Amino acid sequence: MFKDLRHRRAVQRVRPGDGRALKRFRWWQMLSRALFYLRLMNDDGQQTVYAVDVRHQHQHQSSGKVIAHLYLDGRHHAESKVPAVFPVQGGTVEVRASAFGLKRCHYVTTERTEHRLIPDPHSAEGRRARLDRSHPALSRWIGFLSMIVLAIGLLLLILQLTEQVTRAPEGVARYVGTFTSPIDLPAWGNTVVGLCTVAASTERALRLRYHWLLDGGAG
Numbered sequence: 001m002f003k004d005l006r007h008r009r010a011v012q013r014v015r016p017g018d019g020r021a022l023k024r025f026r027w028w029q030m031l032s033r034a035l036f037y038l039r040l041m042n043d044d045g046q047q048t049v050y051a052v053d054v055r056h057q058h059q060h061q062s063s064g065k066v067i068a069h070l071y072l073d074g075r076h077h078a079e080s081k082v083p084a085v086f087p088v089q090g091g092t093v094e095v096r097a098s099a100f101g102l103k104r105c106h107y108v109t110t111e112r113t114e115h116r117l118i119p120d121p122h123s124a125e126g127r128r129a130r131l132d133r134s135h136p137a138l139s140r141w142i143g144f145l146s147m148i149v150l151a152i153g154l155l156l157l158i159l160q161l162t163e164q165v166t167r168a169p170e171g172v173a174r175y176v177g178t179f180t181s182p183i184d185l186p187a188w189g190n191t192v193v194g195l196c197t198v199a200a201s202t203e204r205a206l207r208l209r210y211h212w213l214l215d216g217g218a219g
Helices: 002-012 124-134 136-167 187-206 214-218
Strands: 033-041 047-059 066-072 075-081 084-088 091-098 101-109 114-116
Touching (some): 136 214
Antiparallel strands (some): 066 075, 091 101
């Protein structure tokens, strides 16, 4: 019920587009723009092409949220703050963002089957998908490494937070005692771990992978 309510509210946030043309993806936009495509066949055999364009640095002035733009056959058709739900032929396109990119960009049919949209080949997501197709073993190892890095970062964060809480003057030490983390990293070590977790979460975002604990903790 709550999920259906959020879905309806997301649909209500959709605003009509202005008909402008979709701009081509440029190489310098790889870290600031996501572009995905959905190709559907009409009943008359003609193909309809939807495109979802998200500029991560462009935010709604009042809410500060990222805006997702939907293009239909190369023309601006609609826009919405994320999380966005765009009504399209035969279903909806759902778009959700994280601090590191997109965590969802899927076509959901009226039968509730889901299909991930295809990234533009020049985008960072498209290049990561090409690596997965051409070197699947390497791709799996990179994905596994990203997950391990995030797990280590989360563990270190838990240890540090537990130590700080139990050492606070009005903390819980008087009930459970103090805790000293077995891992004491210098400032530069924490910086390196932070950079590695950001890189790992960004890599996972390029594959539209997201876990509330691993990736949410990194953000």
